[in-house]
Amino acid sequence: MTRRPETLLVLGRDTMRLQFGEAELARLRATASLGEPLFTDELGSASVRARLAEVEVLVTSWGCPPLGEALLRDAPKLRAVLHAAGSVRGHVGAALFDRGLLVTTAAGANAEPVAQYTLGAILWAFKKVPFLAADARAFREDWRYRERHGELTGRDRTVVLVGFSRIGQRVTELLVRLALARVLVVDPVVDPARIRAAGAEPATLAESLPLADVLSLHAPSLPDTRRMIGAAELAALPPGAVLINTARGALVDTAALERACAAGLHAILDVTEPEPLPSTSPLYDLPTVVLTPHIAGSLGSETRRMTAEALDELERYAAGEPPRDPVTRQALAVQA
Structure with missing residues (x-):
């Protein structure tokens, strides 16, 4: 039997x-x-604290304040936090898991638009499209610049995906299908059998x-993945390789990346560290680098898909059905 749980939205005004x-x-x-x-x-306001006293469900998104002990004292009936965005790391604390709340x-x-951006970037990387487009402005009718970036083909190419996350899985699915x-997948916490079942190789x-x-x-x-791609890893890539980062800038040593790209490495970067890069960064001026301003994830109307996902979870909760995408304390230790 479906109930109508007392619900409050906690998110930024925008x-x-x-x-x-x-x-x-x-x-x-x-x-x-x-x-x-x-x-x-x-x-913290009196009106909100009074409201929290009756609330069973919080639907959260970007701009939600940290949820900890103070919230739990003000919300004794709280049973679920349903997030209408991606990572809950910024606002869900251990206290919620200690109480046994559903998160x-x-x-x-959100994985879908990132996977689509990544697929587009991979296809363009095979033929060096964005880099040749930059060269066209400089070389114009002298098409000898076509030879500057290595082989221009997608045939018999190898794509290495670091992380078999939701996005990594979806990119794998698209490439294999x-x-x-x-497709080679690097993820030490995932059972290799799952990777093989998806058509990739661990x-x-x-x-x-x-x-x-x-x-x-x-x-x-x-902490374990910070700057996991450093000078040694970048140097191990073959000539003509393209690095694509739609995850987090902290995965890459920026100074090492600047040196590698200056020496010829190609990169398509939607995220950087810091973000945005300072205006003095050489990455802005290198013809082997494409920078986009963190646009791979959900933007504008795309964010309504995440709203729909959270409302799906609310409907399942109200009907007494199990959640589709719960976050556990253990999973959060290895998730974004």
């Missing part, structure tokens, strides 16, 4: 306007019991780097 239009609010009203305020971007994420919905390349970083026509990063930013 995020509220971005992710909750009339259709989303209608779905919310049909599923949950709502009071005033309907949403908040803070948890879910909409990271699966379209028979675009040999590999170590050391053995895969010399084979990589494209190296695409999909690992979380954790």
Whole structure:
């Protein structure tokens, strides 16, 4: 039997306007019991604290304040935090898991646009499209610049994916389904049988780097992964290789990357460390580097897919059904 759990939205004001239009609010009203305020971007005011006393479910997104002991004291009936975005690392603390609250994420919905961006970047990397496009402005009718970036083909290429995350899995699926390349996956915490079942080959970083026509990063930013791609790893890539980073800038040693790209490494970077790069960074001016301003993930109307995912979770919760994408304390230790 479906209940109507008391629900509060906790997210930034701009995020509220971005992710909750009339259709989303209608779905919310049909599923949950709502009071005033309907949403908040803070948890300290008297009106919000009074509201929290009755709340069973929080639907959160970007701009949600950290949820810890103070929240739990003010929200004794709280049972679930359903996140309408990707990572919950910035706002979900250990106290929520200690109480046994359900936490879910909409990271699966966010994985799709990132995977699509990555696929496009890989296809362009095979033929060095963005780099040749930059050369065209300088060399114009002298087409000898076509030879500057190595072989221009997608045939018999090897793509190395670091991280079999949601995005890594989706990129693997797209590459395998379209028979675009040999796919090697580097992820020491994933059962190799899962990688093989997806049509890819498990590999170590050391053995895969010399084979990589494209190296695409999909690992979380954790202490163990910080600057995992440094000078030695970049030097191990073959001539003409392309590095694609749509994950986190902290995975790559920026100084080493600057030196490698100045020496000829190609890179398509949607994320960097720091972000944005300082105006003095040589990466801005190198013809072998493409920089985009962190656009691979959900933007604009794309964010409504994450809203829909969170509302799906709310409907399952209200109906007493198990969640589709729960976050556990153990999983959070190795997730973004």
